[in-house]
Amino acid sequence: MTALDIAKTDIMSPDIGMSHNCFEPSKGVSDAVRIPSSPIPLSRKQKAAIIVRLLLAEGAVLSLQDLPEALQTELIHQISVMRYIDRATLKAVVDEFVSEIEDIGLAFPNGIEGALTVLDGAISPATAARVRKLAGVNLCGDPWETIAKLDPELLLSTLEEESVEISAVLLSKLKVSVAADLLGRLPGPRARKVAYAVSQTGSIAPDVVEKIGRSLADQLGTRPPKAFDDGPVERVGAILNASPAITRDDVLDGLDQDDTAFASAVRKAIFTFADIPGRIEPTDVPKITKDIDQALLVTALIAGTEALEPVVDFILGAMSKRLAEQIREEMSERGKVKAKDGEAAMAAIVAQIRELEALGEISLIEVEEED
Template sequence: MAQGLNRATVTRLTPPPPSAGEALSSREKAAIIVRLLLAEGAPIKLSALPDHMQAALTEQMASMRLVDRSTLAAVVGEFLHKLESVGLAFPGGIENAIALLDGHISSSAASRLRRLAGNSGRIDPWERLIPLSPEKLLPILNGESVEVAAVVLSKLPVSRAADLLTRLPGERARRVTHAVSLTGNIDPETVRRIGAALVSQLDAQPPRAFDHGPVERVGAILNVTTAALRDDLLEDLSTQDADFADKVRRAIFTFAHIPSRILARDVPKITRVVEQPVLITALGGALSGTLAPVANWLLENMSPRLAQGLREEIEARGRIREKEAELAQSELIEAIRRLDAAGELQLVEPEEEDG
């Protein structure tokens, strides 16, 4: 908001007496600053403020008439002084505060704060709805009336709305698109109430105790077990719940899956973050067994100099115990997962028939 205001603006005004501006309220000072910014042609986005603050500011401006130059200079000087003395800024709004504290407060505490803020009526529910992932917005678009779905699409940025529209079934997408054309005369309060109702539905859902689903959790556990135990457990799972077992197999990423889940160009990234003794143990143990094709694939896609050095070290090392090899291979897999989480590489999704 301070864009357009500077010391040159202040010096153009008559220096104020010591008491100028002291009798003004905070709302009156805010109204003066906004009026001056508008007069200076500075871009300000008051729509980012909560509705009640926009209303209070507008009402205050409507009640004011003339302000003398000395008072104006005093208010501007105070405003600039406060800006220059700011040492730390906090995020505006409860949703931004919760996002800042993500990972530091529990999901139940975050849900309670959202409910309390929503019940107060002093936050825009769409500030919470618009950033939601497509996976959370799609059930709304599919489960609500086409009119509500049309309002949701209309509130989203164009690119995100287009993406969601392509994910809807053909007939549903056509009906929602037609409903968008009927939203021209909808009033802002109705849109706010629709957003509040959708937020209430989200808050009514019980908080999840785990960040990931059962498939991902079982897959992560089996990733670091021995191959023999993993095969036994998957066989038992198949007899109890074949569909769940199949999903777990697809979620599992082990040393054997590297050629099918890693792009060849990403192999050098892996060798840079894995210590050489680990590479020697992992590859050496694989070369002497059924995982030899995986080890050879890795060696073929790293730098020739490194590959030659590793082969010589593996030969000099001699026989590697199976347990040592599996531990080193698990460590290599964990390094790959860290790279994936950091966005340094992207795991290739497994085919349906894998497993």
């Protein structure tokens, strides 16, 4: 039975934090410190204080920090000046509260930011950013909750650009796993300075931390949205992954001439049929091939025997001996395949590997940095 049920049935529990003596004037409780059941009316603020006190006493978890600071202050004041209420008063307040709740059909968020939160994912990021900018919206609620949901790349750039002191506060308010990852990605000297500054944050007042959070949330919220989810390296790599080998090699050669660093990064982002032995664990080969049509696999392996025989040997060597022999026999029976068909078959296997990687079922071996 909930606190509201208890109050509505007029069964008062001492667990709500008020002594039974407070309901019995004969025990020495003065009427001057009680709110009588009649006939003095209660203000809405007093009623709110009663409801909050009852719910907290019953163990309810309330997000009162989302209220404006002025309302939180007023609530504290009301609770501090109220002393005791009798059962009839409590029941009347609860009845009124329940009645108002039951009459509510649908609740809408308060303000532009609340509306944007509800519509998150249903409207474009560009529209949301434009509405915030035009309305001059200040984020409500806990700004650090908003910051924690931001792209880690955006947080990393903030840690690199902001002062050491601000960066230390930001790092301290993030989840430990996220903070550790971001700290590890900072340049060594910068990481050491920020880590030391964290040790100096113990005396910062809560209101200062909140102001820093609001400032960062406003600042990060007004940054223009990205037109693309992935960076240029990932986008070019994905395009070249799906391109014929002759096109891929030609483009990479051109990139080497124009921008060697970018070309090197793109090469690392590319995963082709030829990369399978160096980036796939042998134990993952059965996962990759089980959902691939065997005729398609045979076509890819036949095409690979001419220039990519190590790849063919790697794939067949990671299979069971019986299955590998069966596939070799089928390859022998099929003979040569058209270059176009072979390229398409190898691309299909690469696409399967990428899909399994995206689902987290396999992991690609990281490419080691060249000296």
